[in-house]
Amino acid sequence: MAGIFITLEGPDGAGKTTQVKKLADWLKELAVPHVVTREPGGTPISDAIRALLLDPNHKEMASPTEILLYAASRAQHVEEKIKPALAKGWVVLCDRFVDASIAYQGYGLEMPVEEIEKINQFATGGLKPTRTYLIDLSPEVGKQRLQARVSPGGAELDRIEQKQISYHERVREGFYRIYKENEERMVLIDGNRQQEELFEVIKEDLEALLRQNQFLK
Template sequence: MAGLFITFEGPDGAGKSTQLRLLADHLDALGIPYITTREPGGTPLADKIRALLLDPEHSAMAPKTEALLYAASRAQHVAEVIRPALARGDVVLCDRYIDASIAYQAAGLGLSPDMIRRWSEEATDGLWPVRTFLIDIDPAAGIARIRSRGERDRIEGRELSYHKRVRETFLALASQEPDRFMVLDGAQPIDQIADEVRREVDRLLKEWRYMPCG
């Protein structure tokens, strides 16, 4: 049985990582085999690329360099972690994926969305998630959450206008692929968002025959 690939996206500070963790707890309670992972990163090599990408000292990094590093990290991540897990029949929960590159490197930095999509599809051999949960939040509120936690990384520290472009692109992507995306209001209570995520995933699990119907 092929596994089920689910991603979480959203502007910085939206709470996507929290929702991924809560969904993992739900799968654990159900006895469903799963893995959690993240981008950039997810493997020893990809984590080294992550460190380069997020280090505030690399402020002079060119936009295309940034985009290509994300694609390189993703290629290793998919080959080493995601595809093997799906081949085992696991549910894969991933914190960010290709949509993030389109939002952050294309719209955010002014690169071609088609180019970013092409690089990412080449890196992953065309692997896309079955469901993407987009946790939406006003960028100013998201950045305020991050500031309250302490130091920001190179991407989080960019100007508010950048984060606004990122959010607009995420919402545009969701409107273009309504069958894949589920948009959730990140300003809602955490438990309320988690309930919506769990209901949708339970439905998917029945479709994928992880759980009995009825």
């Protein structure tokens, strides 16, 4: 039985990470073999690249550098973690993948989307998610949620989170364009819903997908 590759996407503050954890707990209850991972990161090498990408001190990072670093992190992640898990017939739950690069570097940084797609085609060997859950949220609400997480003396917003609202508006629009071009793969969900409501929407669709792929009877 082949594995299935599930990704969660959306603007910063949309609640992807919370949903990934809820889905992982649910899969564990069902005894479905799975692995949970994230981007950028997921392996020691990829995590080291993540630290470079998100460091707020690296404000001078050029857009081509950012694109290539994300792709480099992803290439290692795919080879070391994602492909082996899929080959074992597992479910892979991933917080962000190529769609994020197209939205953030393509639309957000206003760089050529076609070039980013080519770079990531090479980095991933053409690997695509089986299903992507896109949690949509306005940049203003996302910013409020992120700010609420930052306590005095605690962790600051990362380099991407600190960008201006106009950038995050372009990212949101980018995600929507990606969705319109990939409706057979992507499920668009209103991120203003409560966490449990979001989870139920995602779970219902994923449960059907698991049955279709014989993970559940």
